[in-house]
Amino acid sequence: MINRSRLESVTERIIEGIIRFCGFSAILFVFGIFFFVFREGSGFLFSGLDIGQFLTSPEWFPTSVSNKRYGVLALLAGTASVTALSMAIAVPFGLGAAIFVSEFCGPKLKETFKIVIELLAAIPSVVWGFIGLTVMNGVIIDLFDAPIGLTVLNGGIILALMSVPIIVSIGEDALKAVPDSYREAAEALGATRWQVIYRVLLPAGKNGLLAAVLLGIGRAVGETMAVLMATGHSVQFPSNILDSVRTLTATIAAELGEAPVGSDHYQVLFIIGILLFTITFIVNLASDLVVKGIRNK
């Protein structure tokens, strides 16, 4: 009997160890990602790459024979413009939808909308890209008399549709967290629905809603296939939303395949990866801190 119970306690310990290890694995993976991406890019990052030029020059000539230049400013501008446009569309609509689902829906309707939004979130990004390339391209040319339909607008609309689900679901959670007594108090004071929303719900849920928007931004910045196919992939500063741009993510996706392993170009693409990792890390950290702000209140 003693042996048996000892065996059991040993098994228990082993299992507990495995569980603990799996629990820590998330940290391991995040560090692993940073480590390996950094490892591939570090050689050139510390010797050879002019970081000032990297961040401030718009000239991206990674394969020039005479004068290679690695400047990502135009790519940053591309990412920023597409993300900004997509947020300009997705934030009002996403928050509107979150308000509708949380405040105006009966339980049945709410469930239905949530399912549809979940399905919207499930559409693979390559399918979105395909839609941008084949459908939206023609629509934009016809509608705006634009010379080309693969533009900031195209990518922005698609990214908006892609990031709306996350804004809706997190935003709805945030509104749900506002106590009902707030709403009741406001209505008892004679406030209209608009007033309840503007004066009570939005201020009370502001942290959660901000977190929702931040996560939406994170999603939009990191999206790859859709923007690769829909934005026209052109290194330039966009002067309006009908210009083509190229984003950081799309640059990696398009060029990594042909950059010989270990070459400067290859390493620069990994450095762009570090840059992306850092941007999304900060965005996620910010949204986490904002959410923690609610919890502490």
Add this chain to the structure above:
Amino acid sequence: MSKRQQLLYLFVIFTLMIAVAGCGSGGDSSETETSDKAVIQNAGSDTMVNLAQAWAEEYANVQPTVSVEVSGGGSGTGIAALINGTVDIANCSRQMKASEIERAKANTGKTPVELIVGYDALAVYVHEENPMNEISIEQLANIYGEGGNITKWSQLGISHSTCSGDEVIRISRQSNSGTYHYFREALLGNTADFKLGSRDLHGSKDVVELVEKTPCAIGYSGMGYRTDHVKVLDVAKKAGEQAFSPNVDNALSGDYPIARPLYIYSLGEATGKAKEYLDWILSAAGQKIVSANGYVPLETGAPMTESSDSSN
């Protein structure tokens, strides 16, 4: 816990086990040498990827015991994979550089062997409603090259009515594709770069398809990518000289100025299955596929096999 939940639980475990068993048996066949089906790994040029795919597809009928894996990515990918020794043969739409050959030697101890398997002519595409018919290399250089001053169709003497802004929309390829390299070299030599702001698409077909839909556009891509809804321009070496259309005869005669050979590289002389595959590619059956895909087959007769000593 209820019976049903136990069942569910069991079901999950069962599914996982089946999956394990499934990939276990898959894993057995993965050793390329031991399995009954040999795998030839073939990576490289985007220009040639469809050709390589067609070969691979047909070869599965000719030699069912060999499975050819084709990946595109570009000439650089193929060469890089060859240098790392991860592929058997690499497709290239440009010649390997001396430095690359050195790296391959240093890395693998074998010398890459070059094989010309066909020719490709880069066609210059415009929208079908574009009235232009021919263009010279100089004009192309002025459109694409850094410092070039042509940005409007009217500067080329064209009144292009369906293009509303008169702007020349330059469609190009991502800067490390073999097609881009070759086109840049043909236009500008090795001294200058292309202007930024072109739409650098990811695939040869993408270029043609976008030109098809974009009245103001001009683009370049292999002549095999031609469709019925784009216009292909005749190209002259110099302004005022005769312009030639991209076709097999003009490419072989050298009249068409932007035609290039297509290469396959192997690490050392190919042996075994890979050699059989390469021999088949050079045979009449393989070359028929070259022309069926819109490329220029080798001249009938002697398949040219030349050992690469192109480190000059």
Add this chain to the structure above:
Amino acid sequence: MSTSATTSPNPVTLDPQTRFRETALVRRKKFTEKLARLTFLTMTLLMIFPLLLIVSYLIYKAAPILSINFILDNPVRGMRAGGIWPAFLGTLYLVGISLLVSAPIGVLAAVYLNEYARENWFTRIINLAVVNLAGVPSIVHALFGLGAFVLFAGMGRSILAASLTLAIMTLPVIIASTKEALGAVPTAFREACWNVGATRWQTIRRIVLPNSISGILTGIILQVSRAAGETAPIMFTGAVFFKAIEKGDIFAYGLFDQSMALSMHLFTISTQVPNVPEALPYGTAVVLLGTVLLVNALAIVLRVYLRSRKKW
């Protein structure tokens, strides 16, 4: 909401005829209420409408080609006709193997977070890591997969490397929904079990896991849907343009082979293969979208069904 009576501006009048009559203010309130409802409904519908529009448009365009044979046939004539069997099978392999890795790790990680971890800074860091893992761009996962699995671990470009990359990428999906499911099991259940002398692990195995199996399954199913749709992480780690396999052979791929995948196939035939009949990419998109949405719908049905059977 019934606010009409209490907010009447005339509380003095107690005549029952007029007391409940709508005043101008009440009417205005009702109007704004309706207006608000309509505005937000419109916004919601504007987000949902595209989904329906897109799905129906894709199906409409794909209709001529859709059939069970489209999935089960090999592509022919340079992927310009025939089916998508190798890509479909490849996606099954990638998803299956990634699931094998991420499901146990993900579930156990969630068990740790919910059952073992204390409320302290370290747990917060783990949670933060999970959130960040979910937020890392897919292309950065691709870089990681290339650096860690393909090159460092020496797996080469293979199904294994691509699956592992997908597994790490989709881990947060499983962790999040498993954690939620575990959290929904009342603490009283655990306490009852501890009181009869069961150890922590026994409690988890006998009580907590069986009672949360529905949520865990939902997470696993969502992982499948996410993994099936991803392109960027597999592009550089194991997906190829083309690989000839035998029709109907479900063990055609080995762990160290490269494979085709549905998402990659959609990308290549819509950007790289010329003269593809229009229905073909649409058909591929519909099969991909259909697979993903069906799997998702399965998760939803399961969740609704099991929730309705919950006994506490």
